[in-house]
Amino acid sequence: MTDISRILVVGSGAMGSQIGMVCALSGYEVRVQDISTDSLDRAEAQLHSRIDRNVEKGRLSAEERDAAFARMTFTTDLAEAAKDVDFVIEAAVEKLDIKRELFARLDELCPEHAILTSNSSSFVPSRIADATGRPDRVCNMHFFNPALVMKCVEVVRGEQTSDATIEATVELTKSLGKLPVLLEKEINGFVANRILTEIRREALFLVDGGYASVEAVDIACKSALGHPMGPFELQDLTGLDIGYYAAMGRFADSGDPADKPAESLAKRVEAGHLGRKAGRGWYVYDESGNRVGVNDAWS
Ligand SMILES: NC(=O)c1ccc[n+]([C@@H]2O[C@H](COP(=O)([O-])OP(=O)(O)OC[C@H]3O[C@@H](n4cnc5c(N)ncnc54)[C@H](O)[C@@H]3O)[C@@H](O)[C@H]2O)c1
Known part of the structure; x- marks a missing residue:
């Protein structure tokens, strides 16, 4: 199985920001990238106030909070953020042309071994995978809103997704404290x-x-x-x-x-x-x- 320690989350909106935080809280080094500095600033501010509330309620210690934020970086620089990651979770806007363009760039920028996943709610892996030269390392990893709270993550196998990619994505899901629901065959909308x-x-x-x-x-x-x-x-x-x-x-x-x-x-x-x-x-x-x-x- 791919050893995963660095995760890139693309898109810092409602989903990307919280997915990044879930990963950082579970010990991963996380880069959150977005084209909009406003969105990145908003994401960081909202995460701080949300996680501070968790600390006040005793769900998390101040040390755990600080360590998680220390593992996170927020950036607009995709090339810098992608260059040494093991795993990507794309959570940019739900538009197919933008996702395909992003996956083509990620394929160029990420290390060979990196798995590229999409949090898309509706586009199946094969709509995106052929924009890359590594369709065997592409699948969907679909979180639910709010990602910090909801346990289910649908892992969707595309036509060309390898067993190793599915295995690594399922294992990553479990390591985040989530419940993987595996779709062995892609279908729009998932389950x-x-x-x-x-x-x-x-x-x-x-x-x-x-x-x-x-x-x-x-x-x-x-x-x-x-x-x-x-x-x-x-x-x-x-x-x-x-x-x-x-x-x-x-x-x-x-x-x-x-x-x-x-x-x-x-x-x-x-x-x-x-x-x-x-x-x-x-x-x-x-x-x-x-x-x-x-x-x-x-x-
Ligand atoms: N909102 C939900 O309930 C929900 C649930 C599960 C999955 N999703 C999926 O998650 C994805 C994101 O949804 P959201 O609700 O967070 O959207 P959002 O509108 O809150 O955020 C989208 C972010 O993507 C950024 N973005 C746009 N183009 C980009 C690019 N080329 N590179 C990097 N960033 C870019 C925008 O600046 C914005 O910050 C979608 O694919 C959606 O289907 C959403």
Whole structure:
């Protein structure tokens, strides 16, 4: 198995920042790279305040926190960050052309032995692997949001992924204190999101058809089905754009109009109502992130 000690996380948004922290907390030397200095600064500040809260609550010692941050570097310089890493977790924006371009560059910049993985929610490994000269060392390593908390990581084998790559990725997942769920064969959306997609489709059908409100659907899913969050609350947390681009990807693949994003989702994304990160999505949030009501911009 590949010996992994240095990990590069590409993208420092909602997912990349927390994935980097998970790795640093587990003892790995971590480089977090992004094209945006604003995003890197925000990531570092948010991680400090989040991890400080964990220290205050006694979940982590101040020494463990300091040691984890000492293992992390934040940079815009991809070449410098990639040159001696053993493993890459790409968590940049969910756009296929950007990911393919990134993987082609990573293939040039990373050492020969390095495994290149994507945290993509919807693009299967074979959509990305052929942009590199090492398709046997490419797979998906799909974390869930928030990555510091959620235990599941889906490891997805592409058509050309080697057993050694899968083995190393599964072992790395376990070493991060996560639960690997292995997909032996790639399929769009993987396991958890395929099931979630069907729940969301039905939730939108009920709201768009005027059968029930956004709040009513969320309450039913929580109080009748035992879900920790309703489908609209969860979309606000993960970002409406993520679900929108995932649906566009499914539609591009299948050509099936049923896979197209619902009109009510598309108009929110077009207006920038992307969920919590934008202060409004299906619900509206105040400056401290507290929910203050339903977003009735189109009612
Ligand atoms: N948000 C979720 O709930 C969730 C869950 C699981 C997986 N994912 C996946 O994780 C990935 C990132 O999602 P996110 O929610 O963190 O997005 P985000 O919008 O919060 O962050 C994306 C980051 O990528 C950076 N970026 C864009 N182009 C780049 C490039 N060429 N090189 C380096 N950085 C670049 C942006 O500056 C931004 O900081 C996506 O592939 C998404 O499908 C998201």
